[in-house]
Amino acid sequence: MSWSDFIDRVFLGTIKADLIWGGVDLSGALDMVPGLKDPSTRERFLHSLNKINATFGTVNELLRAAGKFDLIGDLDYIAKYKMGTPRPETRLLSLDGRDDNIDIRSWIFRREGSHNFDHVEACVTPSELPAHPKYRWMKQQHVRSLDRHVEWHVFMIKGKVKCVFYVMPMDEVGLREVHGVERDEYSYRSVWLRTKGWDLATMNTFARRSNGQLVHRSGGTRASLEQADAEMRKFAEGTLAELIRLEKRWFKGQLSIETFCRMDLGIMQDESGQLRYFVHGIRRGSFIEMFPSEVEDGIFQYLSNEILKALRG
Secondary structure, X not given: OOHHHHHHHHHHOOOOOXXXXXXXXXXXXXXXXXXXXXXXXXXXXXXXXXXXXXXXXXXXXXXXXXXXXXXXXXXXXXXXXXXXXXXXXXXXXXXXXXOOOOOOOOEEEEXXXXXXXXXXXXXXXXXXXXXXXXXXXXXXXXXXXXXXHOEEEEEEXXXXXXEEEEEXXXXXXXXXOEOOEOOOOOOOOEEEOOOOOOOHHHHHHHHHHOOOOOOOOOOOOHHHHHHXXXXXXXXXXXXXXXXXXXXXXXOOOOOHHHHEEEXXXXXXXOOOOXXXXXXXXXXXXXXXXXXXXXXXXHHHHHHHHHHHHHHHO
């Protein structure tokens, strides 16, 4: 189906199925879609789309998430007042030159309405960034532990952790350009973990002794592995429950993240120097990357079956 046919059917109200989300990524800039560049047409399209009760989220929920800055504020509140965990500092970025004197190696610049790593910049002068009429640029504290340990992709169904992929450090599988380091953009990969690896206490002890990698697929006692798994589940599920509670203030009905989401977790130091979890990002809707070509077939099939069971009821 062409975009023009799809848009016409949305206006006519002849598309009813949740499958529409396979063709619309509301986390991106719709003003680049052929047929939706006109603001009034785009508003009509979103209004018509919002009448469809889709499993993967209403238009308003996904559009607010695409804005990012408000969602980051929710995660900051949850971390500070509910979980007692650290968060990277995030502020709106000025493109008129007032922020040109900041230490650009300590911040990453991110734009709202971006998909995945699109519109994420490092080591550039803010006034050189292209302005957008709708979406704002933000400056976010660069968490250097992400370069060293990267992150966990935690897949959650109906509020519970179902599967965890650990994204291996890029220097083990290739290199990518991160803050002046030559690296291959597509070289990182995910590995499925039956458990998260070491618990936080062990990681903190090891971090004080060595600059080596803190996450391993094997090793540790059964008790420590169970502790590690319980820590991650408590943090991820607790954070998601609080986020759902906050977003219910804005939207009626069921949120997409209540059915399925991917929560990306990293580790960073709190004010006392202890490593703690933090949420690096939340992916929602039907455009959640699951890396089927990079994980074991059995694990991808398991996750897919769990999603189907959740959607069926």
